[in-house]
Amino acid sequence: MGPATKTVTLEGRFPMHRAGHLDSPTLAYETWGELNEAHDNAILIFSGLSPSAHAASSAEDPSAGWWEDMIGPGLPLDSDLYHVICVNSLGSCFGSTGPASINAATGEMYRLTFPVLTLEDVAEAAYRVVHKLGIKKLHTVIGCSMGGMSGLAFCVRHPEAARNFISISSATRALPFSIAFRSLQREVIRCDPKWKNGDYDPDDPPLMGQRLARKLGMISYRSPTEWDQRFGRQRTTATEENVNDPFKIAFSVEAYLDNHANKFSGGFDPNCYLYLSRASDLFDLAEHGGSLKSGFKRMDLERALVIGVETDLLFPIQQQQDLADGLAEVCDDTKLVRLDCIRGHDSFLVDMDAFRPVVCEFFESCCT
Amino acid sequence: MGPATKTVTLEGRFPMHRAGHLDSPTLAYETWGELNEAHDNAILIFSGLSPSAHAASSAEDPSAGWWEDMIGPGLPLDSDLYHVICVNSLGSCFGSTGPASINAATGEMYRLTFPVLTLEDVAEAAYRVVHKLGIKKLHTVIGCSMGGMSGLAFCVRHPEAARNFISISSATRALPFSIAFRSLQREVIRCDPKWKNGDYDPDDPPLMGQRLARKLGMISYRSPTEWDQRFGRQRTTATEENVNDPFKIAFSVEAYLDNHANKFSGGFDPNCYLYLSRASDLFDLAEHGGSLKSGFKRMDLERALVIGVETDLLFPIQQQQDLADGLAEVCDDTKLVRLDCIRGHDSFLVDMDAFRPVVCEFFESCCT
Numbered sequence: 001m002g003p004a005t006k007t008v009t010l011e012g013r014f015p016m017h018r019a020g021h022l023d024s025p026t027l028a029y030e031t032w033g034e035l036n037e038a039h040d041n042a043i044l045i046f047s048g049l050s051p052s053a054h055a056a057s058s059a060e061d062p063s064a065g066w067w068e069d070m071i072g073p074g075l076p077l078d079s080d081l082y083h084v085i086c087v088n089s090l091g092s093c094f095g096s097t098g099p100a101s102i103n104a105a106t107g108e109m110y111r112l113t114f115p116v117l118t119l120e121d122v123a124e125a126a127y128r129v130v131h132k133l134g135i136k137k138l139h140t141v142i143g144c145s146m147g148g149m150s151g152l153a154f155c156v157r158h159p160e161a162a163r164n165f166i167s168i169s170s171a172t173r174a175l176p177f178s179i180a181f182r183s184l185q186r187e188v189i190r191c192d193p194k195w196k197n198g199d200y201d202p203d204d205p206p207l208m209g210q211r212l213a214r215k216l217g218m219i220s221y222r223s224p225t226e227w228d229q230r231f232g233r234q235r236t237t238a239t240e241e242n243v244n245d246p247f248k249i250a251f252s253v254e255a256y257l258d259n260h261a262n263k264f265s266g267g268f269d270p271n272c273y274l275y276l277s278r279a280s281d282l283f284d285l286a287e288h289g290g291s292l293k294s295g296f297k298r299m300d301l302e303r304a305l306v307i308g309v310e311t312d313l314l315f316p317i318q319q320q321q322d323l324a325d326g327l328a329e330v331c332d333d334t335k336l337v338r339l340d341c342i343r344g345h346d347s348f349l350v351d352m353d354a355f356r357p358v359v360c361e362f363f364e365s366c367c368t
Numbered sequence: 369m370g371p372a373t374k375t376v377t378l379e380g381r382f383p384m385h386r387a388g389h390l391d392s393p394t395l396a397y398e399t400w401g402e403l404n405e406a407h408d409n410a411i412l413i414f415s416g417l418s419p420s421a422h423a424a425s426s427a428e429d430p431s432a433g434w435w436e437d438m439i440g441p442g443l444p445l446d447s448d449l450y451h452v453i454c455v456n457s458l459g460s461c462f463g464s465t466g467p468a469s470i471n472a473a474t475g476e477m478y479r480l481t482f483p484v485l486t487l488e489d490v491a492e493a494a495y496r497v498v499h500k501l502g503i504k505k506l507h508t509v510i511g512c513s514m515g516g517m518s519g520l521a522f523c524v525r526h527p528e529a530a531r532n533f534i535s536i537s538s539a540t541r542a543l544p545f546s547i548a549f550r551s552l553q554r555e556v557i558r559c560d561p562k563w564k565n566g567d568y569d570p571d572d573p574p575l576m577g578q579r580l581a582r583k584l585g586m587i588s589y590r591s592p593t594e595w596d597q598r599f600g601r602q603r604t605t606a607t608e609e610n611v612n613d614p615f616k617i618a619f620s621v622e623a624y625l626d627n628h629a630n631k632f633s634g635g636f637d638p639n640c641y642l643y644l645s646r647a648s649d650l651f652d653l654a655e656h657g658g659s660l661k662s663g664f665k666r667m668d669l670e671r672a673l674v675i676g677v678e679t680d681l682l683f684p685i686q687q688q689q690d691l692a693d694g695l696a697e698v699c700d701d702t703k704l705v706r707l708d709c710i711r712g713h714d715s716f717l718v719d720m721d722a723f724r725p726v727v728c729e730f731f732e733s734c735c736t
Contacts, residue, residue: 246480
């Protein structure tokens with residue numbers, strides 16, 4: 001948790017969507033900009049699976065956030081105009097209660113005794129935080145990737161609590177190709193002998209499994225087109241010395257995956273990862289009322305914006321179209337923007353030049 | 369090795385394409401139909417990475433082969449007209465010499481002392497087999513998947529030895545997305561503690577890593593479209609009992625992957641898999657003369673047919689177009705057939721109804 005991160009405790013019993021409950025969970029969050037007197041200029045961001053609440057830098061924490069170029073004075077989420085809030089997902093490990101937190105009832109880490117996590121729980125916890133901050137109705141809920149599904153859960157469960165919704169590279173539910181990727185990511189972690197059925201030594205976590213899961217993730221987060229242009233069949237400089245070792249890294253794309261795996265895997269608790277990953281599979285808007293249509297009908301939005309990327313393998317463009325079509329049935333002012341980025345699902349994190357104008361235009365055209 | 373599989377020993381020193389050599393390697397093969405007096409009715413099949421030489425049943429071995437519906441009397445590869453040969457790739461483990469074979473010089477399994485394997489070696493070994501069988505010029509070389517690249521290597525190195533070439537769901541070289549998949553498949557095997565840097569106990573192989581590699585393979589072999597139609601978000605019957613276990617199999621697509629992993633992983637030697645997988649990454653037609661163009665120029669084909677599948681993730685349709693374009697530069701009678709199958713790369717194994725007419729038409733229109 002960075003110096004700008006605040007926490008709030010949701011006192012009392014927090015019932016979980018599927019089964020079980022948590023006692024007084026803590027939620028970590030960060031904010032940018034001031035809440036106005038009318039309390040109607042708040043924007044809530046739901047992140048993807050792995051980021052913390054530190055979406056952007058601030059005076060208290062000048063380190064770059066995961067959406068640095070999107071939030072700040074004069075940026076699309078303009079902190080001169082809006083009070084921007086990012087909550088670390090329930091179940092994560094950056095200040096919010098999750099499987100890596102201590103269960104007060106036992107004095108031990110929850111680990112696999114943590115109840116089944118759903119994105120409805122992630123949404124509900126964020127709702128409680130927002131409520132505690134004195135905000136009855138958000139100007140806009142924005143969700144990226146998994147966060148888009150958390151945002152849908154928020155809007156379905158608390159239609160009175162958000163005026164507008166922006167979904168970025170997300171969907172109403174995961175399709176089997178994405179479930180397969182995530183299922184296998186979980187399995188490589190669980191297969192690491194150091195995982196020990198969740199009882200890993202925090203000083204010696206299942207890094208090997210986490211590295212493999214990250215590499216697999218990168219295959220699903222980027223796109224073949226990007227890699228063709230970026231790497232082609234380029235070799236690493238180590239090729240010559242490895243010429244007689246048939247398995248060491250030889251191609252640039254292999255070195256790239258290795259670098260990404262090294263960067264990521266130490267920073268995320270493996271059990272938290274497993275819970276959030278499964279939550280992404282489990283979410284289905286259609287469970288809210290029995291069909292997608294009935295799920296959409298529970299929302300009450302003034303405006304909706306769906307942004308998708310043509311090369312996204314994890315939340316493919318057809319799902320963006322379907323989501324926009326569903327929203328349009330219940331919200332006349334729904335817009336779909338299909339971006340031609342080549343960096344796949346990750347584009348919203350790395351192709352900011354493509355996303356900023358679209359988000360900017362949404363807020364500029366809002367009657368604030 | 370099945371009862372119909374024969375072997376031939378290539379006596380003497382067999383130099384490997386990159387470095388090193390093998391002493392008198394053995395090659396396993398099967399045949400269907402009779403070689404005619406002119407010795408001009410032989411068809412050579414190069415398989416994908418994992419199959420044996422048992423491509424189809426016969427009187428000696430009535431068990432179904434991996435291309436059962438393609439080879440036989442009255443079938444597209446008509447054994448009443450042609451002498452069909454399928455050679456188990458050098459480096460494989462179904463009768464041909466590979467990393468799991470005993471090195472006569474040491475009395476031990478080669479394991480990682482096996483020299484770097486390339487598809488040029490696979491092609492060269494098959495060429496020697498064909499030569500030993502008294503065939504100077506093949507009617508047609510057919511290669512599926514990895515075998516298509518082996519077939520290209522054959523036609524480049526021995527342009528005099530084949531009149532026609534059929535490539536099925538293959539390419540001139542692997543792109544980084546495919547390399548990433550295969551690299552990660554190899555890594556999950558190498559990360560299995562039972563792999564022991566290749567010195568695994570044959571009675572206790574790295575099955576966990578092999579299962580994970582197979583699941584990863586299946587993600588690349590099939591297509592999102594197929595899985596949407598076939599599984600959607602369907603749950604397994606075990607869902608209820610697993611409701612409180614967040615990681616056990618819950619979706620049908622997970623059960624499907626698990627079944628495939630169980631079927632495959634016991635049957636293939638892990639070191640052989642690693643060698644053949646890397647050979648698939650290494651192959652590049654452009655290495656033959658310095659460019660793709662010069663590679664193609666080394667061929668001398670009367671007819672070429674390229675069959676590709678629109679939903680193939682591993683050898684995408686653009687690569688089929690590129691291969692056909694390259695062949696057309698040096699062979700006027702080149703045809704590309706793009707099939708609309710939804711089962712991705714595996715279509716040539718499972719969507720036989722789509723492939724049979726195309727292969728059939730090729731042979732029917734041949735001046736035999």
